[in-house]
Amino acid sequence: MLGVAIAVFAYYSVWVFVLPFVDESSILTYLFLPREYAIKLPLLLLVVAGLGVGTFVGNVLIKKAQKEKLKKSKKSD
Known part of the structure:
Protein backbone atom coordinates (compact mmCIF):
# COMPACT_ATOMS: atom_id res chain seq x y z
CA MET A 1 0.00 0.00 0.00
CA LEU A 33 -5.16 13.36 -18.25
CA PRO A 34 -6.14 16.97 -19.03
CA ARG A 35 -5.30 19.43 -16.24
CA GLU A 36 -8.90 20.14 -15.24
CA TYR A 37 -9.08 16.59 -13.88
CA ALA A 38 -6.28 17.44 -11.43
CA ILE A 39 -8.94 19.28 -9.42
CA LYS A 40 -12.02 17.26 -10.30
CA LEU A 41 -10.68 13.79 -9.41
CA PRO A 42 -9.45 14.61 -5.88
CA LEU A 43 -12.68 16.51 -5.21
CA LEU A 44 -14.73 13.53 -6.36
CA LEU A 45 -12.65 11.18 -4.20
CA LEU A 46 -13.12 13.49 -1.21
CA VAL A 47 -16.90 13.54 -1.69
CA VAL A 48 -17.07 9.76 -2.07
CA ALA A 49 -14.89 9.24 1.03
CA GLY A 50 -17.03 11.69 3.02
CA LEU A 51 -20.19 9.89 1.98
CA GLY A 52 -18.64 6.55 2.91
CA VAL A 53 -17.61 7.76 6.36
CA GLY A 54 -21.00 9.40 6.91
CA THR A 55 -22.80 6.23 5.88
CA PHE A 56 -20.65 4.12 8.18
CA VAL A 57 -21.16 6.42 11.18
CA GLY A 58 -24.91 6.64 10.51
CA ASN A 59 -25.16 2.85 10.27
CA VAL A 60 -23.30 2.39 13.55
CA LEU A 61 -25.50 4.95 15.31
CA ILE A 62 -28.70 3.31 14.02
CA LYS A 63 -27.57 -0.16 15.13
CA LYS A 64 -26.56 1.19 18.54
CA ALA A 65 -29.96 2.83 18.98
CA GLN A 66 -31.70 -0.41 18.00
CA LYS A 67 -29.66 -2.39 20.55
CA GLU A 68 -30.46 0.10 23.31
CA LYS A 69 -34.15 0.03 22.42
CA LEU A 70 -34.14 -3.78 22.50
CA LYS A 71 -32.29 -3.72 25.83
CA LYS A 72 -34.86 -1.31 27.34
CA SER A 73 -37.78 -3.38 26.09
CA LYS A 74 -36.30 -6.53 27.68
CA LYS A 75 -35.80 -4.73 31.02
CA SER A 76 -39.41 -3.57 31.13
CA ASP A 77 -40.68 -7.14 30.57
Whole structure:
Protein backbone atom coordinates (compact mmCIF):
# COMPACT_ATOMS: atom_id res chain seq x y z
CA MET A 1 0.00 0.00 0.00
CA LEU A 2 2.88 2.32 0.72
CA GLY A 3 4.27 1.74 -2.77
CA VAL A 4 0.92 2.54 -4.38
CA ALA A 5 0.61 5.71 -2.26
CA ILE A 6 4.09 6.84 -3.27
CA ALA A 7 3.38 6.12 -6.95
CA VAL A 8 0.09 8.05 -6.86
CA PHE A 9 1.75 10.98 -5.06
CA ALA A 10 4.60 11.07 -7.59
CA TYR A 11 2.21 10.84 -10.55
CA TYR A 12 -0.02 13.61 -9.19
CA SER A 13 2.96 15.82 -8.31
CA VAL A 14 4.42 15.55 -11.81
CA TRP A 15 0.96 16.07 -13.30
CA VAL A 16 0.33 19.28 -11.36
CA PHE A 17 3.78 20.82 -10.87
CA VAL A 18 5.89 19.70 -13.84
CA LEU A 19 3.47 19.23 -16.73
CA PRO A 20 2.55 22.95 -17.10
CA PHE A 21 6.19 23.67 -17.98
CA VAL A 22 6.49 20.86 -20.56
CA ASP A 23 5.76 21.54 -24.22
CA GLU A 24 2.32 20.27 -25.25
CA SER A 25 3.76 18.35 -28.20
CA SER A 26 5.96 16.28 -25.86
CA ILE A 27 5.25 12.58 -25.48
CA LEU A 28 5.09 13.14 -21.71
CA THR A 29 1.75 14.94 -22.06
CA TYR A 30 0.12 11.78 -23.43
CA LEU A 31 0.73 9.97 -20.12
CA PHE A 32 -1.52 12.36 -18.19
CA LEU A 33 -5.16 13.36 -18.25
CA PRO A 34 -6.14 16.97 -19.03
CA ARG A 35 -5.30 19.43 -16.24
CA GLU A 36 -8.90 20.14 -15.24
CA TYR A 37 -9.08 16.59 -13.88
CA ALA A 38 -6.28 17.44 -11.43
CA ILE A 39 -8.94 19.28 -9.42
CA LYS A 40 -12.02 17.26 -10.30
CA LEU A 41 -10.68 13.79 -9.41
CA PRO A 42 -9.45 14.61 -5.88
CA LEU A 43 -12.68 16.51 -5.21
CA LEU A 44 -14.73 13.53 -6.36
CA LEU A 45 -12.65 11.18 -4.20
CA LEU A 46 -13.12 13.49 -1.21
CA VAL A 47 -16.90 13.54 -1.69
CA VAL A 48 -17.07 9.76 -2.07
CA ALA A 49 -14.89 9.24 1.03
CA GLY A 50 -17.03 11.69 3.02
CA LEU A 51 -20.19 9.89 1.98
CA GLY A 52 -18.64 6.55 2.91
CA VAL A 53 -17.61 7.76 6.36
CA GLY A 54 -21.00 9.40 6.91
CA THR A 55 -22.80 6.23 5.88
CA PHE A 56 -20.65 4.12 8.18
CA VAL A 57 -21.16 6.42 11.18
CA GLY A 58 -24.91 6.64 10.51
CA ASN A 59 -25.16 2.85 10.27
CA VAL A 60 -23.30 2.39 13.55
CA LEU A 61 -25.50 4.95 15.31
CA ILE A 62 -28.70 3.31 14.02
CA LYS A 63 -27.57 -0.16 15.13
CA LYS A 64 -26.56 1.19 18.54
CA ALA A 65 -29.96 2.83 18.98
CA GLN A 66 -31.70 -0.41 18.00
CA LYS A 67 -29.66 -2.39 20.55
CA GLU A 68 -30.46 0.10 23.31
CA LYS A 69 -34.15 0.03 22.42
CA LEU A 70 -34.14 -3.78 22.50
CA LYS A 71 -32.29 -3.72 25.83
CA LYS A 72 -34.86 -1.31 27.34
CA SER A 73 -37.78 -3.38 26.09
CA LYS A 74 -36.30 -6.53 27.68
CA LYS A 75 -35.80 -4.73 31.02
CA SER A 76 -39.41 -3.57 31.13
CA ASP A 77 -40.68 -7.14 30.57
